[in-house]
Amino acid sequence: MNYEEEEIETLLNYIMNNDTNRYGSPPASKKEIEKLNKYILTKEKLDNFGIENICSVCKEEFQIGNEMLDLPCKHYFHKDCLMPWLNQHDSCPICRFELKTEDEDYEKMKIERNRNNGSSNNSEQNIRV
Numbered sequence: 001m002n003y004e005e006e007e008i009e010t011l012l013n014y015i016m017n018n019d020t021n022r023y024g025s026p027p028a029s030k031k032e033i034e035k036l037n038k039y040i041l042t043k044e045k046l047d048n049f050g051i052e053n054i055c056s057v058c059k060e061e062f063q064i065g066n067e068m069l070d071l072p073c074k075h076y077f078h079k080d081c082l083m084p085w086l087n088q089h090d091s092c093p094i095c096r097f098e099l100k101t102e103d104e105d106y107e108k109m110k111i112e113r114n115r116n117n118g119s120s121n122n123s124e125q126n127i128r129v
């Protein structure tokens with residue numbers, strides 16, 4: 001392996017590790033999931049969906065009688081599709097709206113991140129190559 005390849009690999013490893021820190025989000029809090037709007041799909045509700053009647057997780061059309069789950073961002077999914085997702089992620093599969101998690105450190109990090117929004121992030125400059 002030549003030097004350049006080695007360097008690229010180190011860099012890739014760094015990026016990958018850094019990605020997990022930045023985007024590897026803990027699952028949504030069980031309490032938050034409890035609070036979500038759950039219901040059985042009725043004809044009226046289905047008519048209101050209009051053309052947005054496809055579940056983004058399984059790509060199947062919603063049917064009357066389906067168990068549904070709404071997110072606060074007004075996106076809706078089959079309950080059975082969304083639950084496994086929320087057990088691994090804290091955000092809406094469509095718009096990345098973030099639910100609360102049970103991970104205090106992560107919540108603090110989120111607040112920090114929002115506070116730093118817009119201002120440049122200097123941590124990049126600390127990379128030792």
Ligand SMILES: [Zn+2]
Nearest residue numbers: 055058078081
């Ligand atoms: Zn589905």
Ligand SMILES: [Zn+2]
Nearest residue numbers: 073075092095
């Ligand atoms: Zn959403």
